[in-house]
Amino acid sequence: xxxxxxxxxxxxxxxxxxxxxxxxxxxxxxxxxxxxxxxxxxxxxxxxxxxxxxxxxxxxxxxxxxxxxxxxxxxxxxxxxxxxxxxxxxxxxxxxxxxxxxxxxxxxxxxxxxxxxxxxxxxxxxxxxxxxxxxxxxxxxxxxxxxxxxxxxxxxxxxxxxxxxxxxxxxxxxxxxxxxxxxxxxxxxxxxxxxxxxxxxxxxxxxxxxxxxxxxxxxxxxxxxxxxxxxxxxxxxxxxxxxxxxxxxxxxxxxxxxxxxxxxxxxxxxxxxxxxxxxxxxxxxxxxxxxxxxxxxxxxxxxxxxxxxxxxxxxxxxxxxxxxxxxxxxxxxxxxxxxxxxxxxxxxxxxxxxxxxxxxxxxxxxxxxxxxxxxxxxxxxxxxxxx
Numbered sequence: 418x419x420x421x422x423x424x425x426x427x428x429x430x431x432x433x434x435x436x437x438x439x440x441x442x443x444x445x446x447x448x449x450x451x452x453x454x455x456x457x458x459x460x461x462x463x464x465x466x467x468x469x470x471x472x473x474x475x476x477x478x479x480x481x482x483x484x485x486x487x488x489x490x491x492x493x494x495x496x497x498x499x500x501x502x503x504x505x506x507x508x509x510x511x512x513x514x515x516x517x518x519x520x521x522x523x524x525x526x527x528x529x530x531x532x533x534x535x536x537x538x539x540x541x542x543x544x545x546x547x548x549x550x551x552x553x554x555x556x557x558x559x560x561x562x563x564x565x566x567x568x569x570x571x572x573x574x575x576x577x578x579x580x581x582x583x584x585x586x587x588x589x590x591x592x593x594x595x596x597x598x599x600x601x602x603x604x605x606x607x608x609x610x611x612x613x614x615x616x617x618x619x620x621x622x623x624x625x626x627x628x629x630x631x632x633x634x635x636x637x638x639x640x641x642x643x644x645x646x647x648x649x650x651x652x653x654x655x656x657x658x659x660x661x662x663x664x665x666x667x668x669x670x671x672x673x674x675x676x677x678x679x680x681x682x683x684x685x686x687x688x689x690x691x692x693x694x695x696x697x698x699x700x701x702x703x704x705x706x707x708x709x710x711x712x713x714x715x716x717x718x719x720x721x722x723x724x725x726x727x728x729x730x731x732x733x734x735x736x737x738x739x740x741x742x743x744x745x746x747x748x749x750x751x752x753x754x755x756x757x758x759x760x761x762x763x764x765x766x767x768x769x770x771x772x773x774x775x776x777x778x779x780x781x782x783x784x785x786x787x788x789x790x791x792x793x794x795x796x797x798x799x800x801x802x803x804x
Contacts, residue, residue, distance in 0.1 A: 418446075419523060421497035421531040423462035424682040429713060430494060438491050442498070449486045465516065476504060480534060487532035497531035499523065508537045579632060580788030583798065584645070584760060584781045587774040592798050594673070596645040596781065597633050598788050599625075617649045626652050630661040634670045636791070643671035645703060650680045654687050659694045666698055673701040673724065678713070681720060689720060696721050703760070708748065717755055725752050727777065729763030736768050749776040 420426075420442065427435040439462065446456050446464065455467040468479050480502065487498045501523025509515040518537040526535035578600045583592040626649065633644040652658045653676055666672060674695055681688040681704075692702055703724035704717075708731045717725070727745060734741035745761070752759050761773040764782030773780055789797060 418464040418466060418498050418500045419527065420462040421499050422679075424679060425713065426494060428682045428685060428716070434492075434494075438494065438496065441491050442496070445486065445489065449482065465519075480536075483534055484532075487534065499526045499532060500534040501526050501537070502534065503537040578790070579629065580790060581636070581644070581794045582781060582788040583786035583794070584779050585785050587777055587780050590774075590780070590785065592642070592786065593779070594643040594645060594671075595640075595794065596675070597629060597636075597647075599629070617651050622649050622651055623657060626658065627661050627664075630658070630672075631665050634662075634665040634667065634672060637672060638667065638670040640795075641669075643673050643701070645673040645675050647675045647705065650683070653680055653691055654684055656687075656691055656694065659691060659698070662695065662698050662700055666700070671699075671701075673703050675703045675705040675726065677705050678707060678716065681716070682713070692721050706762075708744065714748075714751060717752070717757060722757055724758045724760060726760045726762050726781075732761055732763040732765075732769055732773070732782070735772050736766070742772065745773070746776055 420439070423435065426438065439458075443456065443458065443464070446466070450456065450466070450468070453469065457465050459465045470476055470479060483500055483502075487500065489496055501519045501521065503509060503515045503518035503522060505515055508518040518541075521541050522535045522537040525541065526533040529535065580598045580600060581595040582598055584594045584596060585591060586593050629646055633646050637644040648658050652661075658674065662672065662674075676688075681692075695702060701723040702721060703726055704722055705726045706728045707725045709728040725748065727748060731741050731745055735745070749759050758779065759777040760779040760781055761769075761777040762781050764770050764773060764780050765784050767784070769782075770780065770784055786797075
């Protein structure tokens with residue numbers, strides 16, 4: 418069982434209050450479970466619970482009990498508990514197996530909703546096998562250096578391929594920068610969302626990101642435009658991204674580092690140190706996926722940020738939810754007053770384009786430009802970029 422967005426709670430309300438919350442959750446769990454049920458903490462915000470039932474049918478009443486206390490109020494904080502469940506002997510023959518299977522179920526639950534409860538399913542094993550297969554592909558790709566980069570414009574090989582998606586200026590819809598997006602091509606084409614989390618928990622990530630930085634700095638200088646690169650939590654907090662950029666950033670290249678808000682919140686002091694070191698190298702900072710889940714507007718005044726990328730989830734709601742428009746307008750106005758530029762992600766319809774170009778500085782999405790290989794990017798934009 419995991420406390421949803423505990424890092425955000427610590428940042429907004431303070432670590433002392435966060436500590437009291439964890440203690441309250443433990444008391445809360447003990448009050449709502451039986452005396453014979455075992456409860457223990459296995460991490461800063463994770464709990465392990467063993468519940469014995471006599472019959473398989475009783476599992477559902479246990480799940481109902483868990484559901485009843487999966488969200489509650491602590492002082493002025495809305496608390497959500499996310500749970501992964503495994504059942505003996507169906508999911509494991511010993512405590513370690515049950516623990517591992519519950520962990521897999523918890524990962525699935527976190528993808529669902531703040532207070533989701535997910536039972537382990539054998540189909541998750543297929544995902545585990547696929548994970549191992551992708552790890553093998555990643556290792557082979559790095560060992561023989563088969564990287565190819567694709568770029569998606571932003572407008573104002575066999576294994577790893579990097580595409581470049583253009584980013585456009587909202588004033589004239591001309592490409593002014595690009596985001597580097599990684600893909601793995603084996604039997605299937607895997608997007609970054611399918612494999613990047615594997616890289617982040619494996620030493621592969623260091624070689625992967627060094628190659629990304631090396632290629633992107635070269636392309637930025639060659640094309641004469643800023644290149645956006647996404648940085649993993651591991652290399653960001655450890656400062657490895659700073660080492661790579663020191664090594665490869667040369668005069669004439671412009672790099673923007675994209676980092677998600679939760680990584681900054683998770684270890685705020687280390688994050689600020691890394692951000693300041695990046696800024697000293699002339700690198701720009703973009704907060705990615707802003708508006709996804711909890712977003713702390715006050716954070717923008719506390720860190721050296723240049724760009725806010727408004728999450729695709731808000732873009733999608735423009736046509737169906739007036740509140741989404743108000744929220745985007747508020748974020749854009751606040752950023753303008755703070756001297757921060759805004760990029761709207763996921764622009765795919767004319768309606769989205771017409772609204773966002775009046776509020777954001779830059780636009781990115783398939784309506785304007787899909788991710789392109791290096792050759793495709795150069796061919797399509799050679800006149801506009803004077804390539």
